Amino acid sequence: MLGGAKEKIINSKSRTFLLFCFCFIFGVGIFSGFELAAYWLYRLYLLLFLLGFLLILFWHKINWRFFLLGGVFFVLGGARFMFSVPAEDNPNLIKFYNGEQKDLVGYVADEPEIGIDGAKYVVQILDNNISGKILVNLPLYPQYQYGDELKLKCNLQSPKNFVGSNFRYDNYLARQGVWSVCGSPVILSVGEGSSPQSFGIALKNKMLILKSYVGDKINTLWPEPESSLMAGLLYGARSSMPDEIKNNFNKVGLTHIVAISGYNISIIAAILMVSLISFGLNRRRAFWFCISGIILFVLFTGATASVVRAGIMGIIVLLANQLGRLSRVGNILVATAVIILLINPYVLIWDAGFQLSFIATMGLIYLSPIIEEKINLNKKLVGLKSLLLESLISTLSAIIATLPLILYQFGRLSVVAPLANILILWIIPWLMFFGFISVVLSVIFFPLGLVLAWITGLGLKYVIILTEWLAGFSWSSIEISLPIWGLIGLYVILIFVIIRSKKKIHL
Structure with a gap:
């Protein structure tokens, strides 16, 4: 055999x-x-x-x-x-100076992570003799923008892992190229970037300014918590979302809809594709419409590495639907993973977002046809019924594929996740679309944008109220931790089932 x-x-x-x-x-x-x-x-x-x-x-x-x-x-x-892995004894790397105090000059190399009580900045060192990135934790104000040049005094430290947790914070930062943390930071001066990459920095900075402008418009068009939900849907912003809403989404297995990941984009892309076809658009035009939408979405959110990876996964799912040949699409997906690992090998083990993106995409490509065959409907569904069926199939495929990983990484099983995703995912692409149109119209003629925002707000309320209701049950989520051998065993079984089913239905 x-x-x-x-x-x-x-x-x-x-x-x-x-x-x-x-x-x-x-x-x-x-x-x-x-x-x-x-x-x-x-x-x-x-x-x-x-x-x-x-x-x-x-x-x-x-x-x-x-x-x-x-x-x-x-x-x-x-x-x-x-x-x-950087060498410990290389004086040209910033990691070599951990444990020392240094005056450094660098620029903000990534979009700042703004929290409730502080801000985190990844700073790329500008020095002819030293290279690398450092993490700088600063008060909420004053705030610095992507590309700002900072001169600062640091007590350089190695990243410390959390006590009593298996989470490797040092490797989590390493995936961003960060090997040092700036302890007791003092900002000595702030200026405009003058590095060789200044054109690229300026371009990305303009994109992030646009993103900030859209955020201000969202806050004007919708009240809380609808505005936070729309910001999460459009560009993955969750820092301003109330903790109660975050916990509710976590309990019902809907956190992915407000996170930019391949898991989220792949499901939404698959549902949007079927939605457009169901409403009369031919398959070819629907395919290119979705591809264009993903590319614009990636650019709009700042085209960070994680967003680009998510967009690629979404495009691969669309290719699977368009080509219909799993061997070709599966090879494309795995080859894409290899290219991503060539660029940044740390994401394989230390980036849960990449893991969920890759496995969810595999599930949508290989499990969706099997589940569709098992349902074995005798008549062809059209319109809303077809849309709901596709939502069900896509949701089940992604949930089944990612469940072992979620149990291993997060130790929580959402009992109501299948129902929550089926009832809510179908509306998410339309909320994103009409939310974006509302923002654009508000710039051209504010009252018109406000009217459309009010209508879109009804959909946002539907998501929030339904999520709150499902999360209200004491049994909505259960704490279950899966060991590494359990993770491997479940995926071996899942692969075996896919291979057996694939032979039966001749995929």
Whole structure:
């Protein structure tokens, strides 16, 4: 049986490509989970040389060649991760100076994270002899913008992990390229950026100013908590959302609708595609409309790395619906994951958003056709019924695919999540669309925008009231923690079920 499976993989270029990609991903994952010294990178180079030598010797033997190539891609994955770990003894890296006080000059390199009682800034160091990023925690005011140049005095420290928690805060920051925290920061001066990247900084800064302007318009058009919900839907802003609303969304499994992730965008893109087709738009035009919408959304939110990844996942789901060939789309998805890991290998283990995005997209691509086949409707549904059915299928696919990961990462099972998603997800694309139109109209002719905002507000109230009602049940969510072996076991079972079902329905 295993021999037959091996022969199928070896004789299929598509399956061979997929397996080698997974070998690379597996290599990144294994080496991400261990604290290894920098010299391990040289060991991996030696191992890579040995595998290359063996490949030359046994190239004519197809089985040997197949397994050795798998080993090469595994080692390449491990080497890519180890290459991203900065050396402890390199004086050209900011990490070398942790534990010292230094005067530094840098610019705000990412959108500031503004909270209720403070602000976090990622600052890129501008120094000919030192490179790297630092995290600076400052009071809420004065606020600094993306691209602002800061001269500051820091007691540099290594990021500290939270006591009593398995969460690795240091690796969480490492995915952003941050290896040092500025303790007891003192801002000495503020100026306009003059770095070589100033054009790109200025362009992104204009986009973020536009985003801030839209936020002000949202606060004018809708009262709280509707305004916070709309801001979350349009650009993932949650800092101003009341804690009660956040907790309700968390309990009913709807946090993803106010977070920019591939999990959210993939589901919404799939539902929007069917919605447009149901209302008379042909499939080709609906496809390009959705693609354009995702690209504009990514640009509007500042085109950060996480948003770009989310947009890519959403586009892949649309490709799956358009092409209808799972082998091609599956290879595209896995190849995209490899490219993302080549750019930033830390996201595989230390970025829950990437994990949810990738697995939810896999679920929408591979589980949706299986669930649709199992439902086996005798008549073709159109209009609202088709929209609700697609919402049900997309929701169940994403929930089933991501449930083991959610239990492992967050330790909470939302019992009402399927019902909440079915009742609410169908309206989210339309709230986003009409919310955006309301903002645009308010700029052109404010009273007209206000009228449309009032109508859209009814949908926002529907989401808030329904969420509050479902979260009110004592049994709406249950604390369940899943160990790592349970996570692996459940996904092995899920993959087995998909393969069996795939053979039966000839996907």
